[in-house]
Amino acid sequence: KLTLGVEWVPVGKTKTLVGTFEGNNHYIKGVYVNSDTKFCGIFGNTNTIKNLTVKNSYIKGGTCSGTVVGAVRSGTIENCHNINSTIELYDECRGVGGVAGQVKGVIKNCTNIGGRVVGKKDANGNTQTGGVVGTLVAGRAQDCYNTGNVTGEGNYVGGVIGGVNPSSTVQDCYNTGNVTGEGNYVGGVAGDAGTSSTVQDCYNTGNVTGKGNW
Numbered sequence: 001k002l003t004l005g006v007e008w009v010p011v012g013k014t015k016t017l018v019g020t021f022e023g024n025n026h027y028i029k030g031v032y033v034n035s036d037t038k039f040c041g042i043f044g045n046t047n048t049i050k051n052l053t054v055k056n057s058y059i060k061g062g063t064c065s066g067t068v069v070g071a072v073r074s075g076t077i078e079n080c081h082n083i084n085s086t087i088e089l090y091d092e093c094r095g096v097g098g099v100a101g102q103v104k105g106v107i108k109n110c111t112n113i114g115g116r117v118v119g120k121k122d123a124n125g126n127t128q129t130g131g132v133v134g135t136l137v138a139g140r141a142q143d144c145y146n147t148g149n150v151t152g153e154g155n156y157v158g159g160v161i162g163g164v165n166p167s168s169t170v171q172d173c174y175n176t177g178n179v180t181g182e183g184n185y186v187g188g189v190a191g192d193a194g195t196s197s198t199v200q201d202c203y204n205t206g207n208v209t210g211k212g213n214w
Contacts, residue, residue: 008033013044016073023052023080031057031067036090038062039070041101048075057085063093063122064101066134067115071095071102079109082148088118094126095134097162098148104137112146112177119162121154121183128155130162130191131177140169149178155212157181158191159204166194175204186210 008031011017021043031054033040040061042054046069054067064070067082082098095101096119098112112131119129128134131146135156146159156163159175163185175188185192188204192214 006032010039010041010044010070012046013039016045016047017043018047020048020050021046022050025051027053027055029055029057031059033059033061036062038064040065041068041070043069045071045073047073049077049080051079053081053083054085055083059085059087060090062090064095064134065089066097066100069100072100072105074105076106076108077103077110081110082112082115084114086116089120091120092122093120094122094128094154097130097132097134098146099132101134102137103133103139105139107133107144108142110144112148115148117148117150119152119154119157125154125183126156127152127183128162130158131160131175133161135163135165136161136168136170137165138168140171141173142171144173146175147177151180153182155183155185156191157186159188159206161190164190164193164197164199167196168194169198169200170202171200173202175206177206179206179208181210181212184212185214
């Protein structure tokens with residue numbers, strides 16, 4: 001894996017990239033990011049991203065980091081994938097996913113295949129680490145899956161999504177990777193699902209290990 005070199009600066013790092021980025025099913029590989037700041041990935045903050053794959057890359061960032069995007073503010077992230085890339089957080093940070101750190105909107109047909117996701121924990125003990133998405137803030141995750149290993153030091157660790165906020169939906173998603181959580185709320189699909197949220201037609205076949213409660 002790449003762990004040094006010329007560092008990539010995320011697009012939309014300080015200001016949200018408004019509109020739609022169409023990747024046309026191309027892939028980006030060999031990306032290197034190493035920054036303790038928020039919103040690390042190919043993109044920092046965006047609305048809609050479609051048809052893009054990140055391969056064989058190394059990204060280490062602060063709160064809300066993912067291989068494709070740190071945070072989706074609205075819109076849809078669709079048909080986006082991470083293949084064999086490592087994404088991890090710095091200490092005292094939260095919100096990391098194999099594809100996206102945080103999603104407000106819709107994420108569908110997105111996968112983490114063989115990628116490694118490593119979450120730390122913030123001052124409150126939360127990590128919000130997921131194979132595909134760290135935190136689903138509000139919206140829907142559909143037809144997403146993870147085959148990579150997911151590890152989180154704090155609370156809310158899931159094979160697909162670390163934390164599902166209230167009134168959100170997770171549908172037709174699955175995990176086959178190993179999930180390990182050092183804190184509370186650890187699950188094969190989702191670490192935690194909030195009030196009035198729905199998890200439907202999902203499954204897990206990976207090994208799930210939790211050292212805390214729930």
